[in-house]
Amino acid sequence: YQKAIEFHQQSLAIKREIGDRWGEAASYNNLGSVYYSLGEYQKAIEFSQQSLAILREIGDRWCEAASYNNLGSVYYSLGEYEKAIEFHQQSLAITREIGDRWGEAASYNNLGIVYKSLGEYEKAIEFHQQSLAIKREIGDRGGEAYSYGNLGSVYYSLGEYQKAIEFHQQSLAIKREIGDRGGEANAWFNLGLTYYKLKRISEAKEAYLQSRELYQALGLAGYVQKCDDKIRQLETRKYPLIVAFFLGVVMFPLVLIGGIIVALWRLLKRWLRKA
Structure with a gap:
């Protein structure tokens, strides 16, 4: 990132000269993107705003809309959701005005997030859904x-897990079709999370294993670790189930026999008293 910053600053100096x-404006935007990737959000905002000011000055509406979207994403990362909405709505208004369907879909998507x-x-x-409709179009x-x-993901948050599975499966099918292996791994992982919520443990494990295999092939060790953690979580979940099964199959008959013995003892005591 430091080298990227140096090159963009050199480029900026020449363009100003x-x-x-x-x-x-492009150099300011690129610097903002680098600082955003570094998590230095205030610097990202400063550079993005400098880019935006120039774009408004020269009348580049397409790039102006993109800058508003970028600022919305930065404020979202800062947890300032109302500000993020304002910027994404400004971007949406411009994209609709100039007929930029791809940008319009991106703005709807960001507002959804x-x-x-x-x-x-x-x-x-x-x-x-509005974003999806445009993307299909x-x-x-x-x-x-x-x-x-x-x-x-939204239906997962609502607890509507079956609907969540349907959407993740649709996402998975397309990602496999277009060869997006990272996206495919992510879709499998999300399916694993959702199957787990429905207590469909074997399907959850299979989904995590599929995700793990893809992440490993892509060399993404951090994501492989996340899959391993989830698989371990499934394994630990099995132990209470095994204990419950043991109690049901083994202990219940013992309790039943104990109850019968107590009942017989009470009957015997009554008989002896009468005798």
């Missing part, structure tokens, strides 16, 4: 899969 305002984090699930579903298969996955 030659009076390339659009190029200057923010509303999910606010716990406003019905609004989140509405925005994700323009033939964006990767985006379509992403929207299905987002809808699956």
Whole structure:
């Protein structure tokens, strides 16, 4: 990241020197993106706002909308959801005005993500469905899969696990079709989480194993570890079930026999008293 910052700063200096305002805006935007990746959100905001100011000045509406979306994403990462909504709505308004269908879908998607984090699930579903409709219309298969996955996550949060499974399976099918192995791994992982909630343990384990295999092939050790943790969680869940089974199969007959012995002893005592 440090080298990227140096190169973008050098590029910025040249663009300012030659009076390339659009190029200057692009450099500010790129610096904002690097600082966003570093988690330095205040710096990301500063550079993104500098980029936005130039884009508004030169009248580049398409890039202006993209800048609003970027700022919305930064504020979302800061947990400032209301500000994030404001910026995504500004982006949405411009994309609709200029007929940028892809940008419009991205704005709906981002609004859906923010509303999910606010716990406003019905609004989140509405925005994700609007995003999905556009992605299907323009033939964006990767985006379509992403929207299905987002809808699956919202229904998971609502506790509607069967619906969540349906959407994650639709996402998985497209990701496999287009060769998005990272996306496929993510879809399998989400299916594992959802199967677990429904106590479908064997299906959950199979989903985690599929996810693990893909993440391992991609060299993503951190995600492999997450899968291993979930598989271990499934294994530990088995022990209480085994104990419950033991109590049901072995202990119940013993309790029953004990009850019969007590009843017989009481009958014997009564008979002896009468005798």
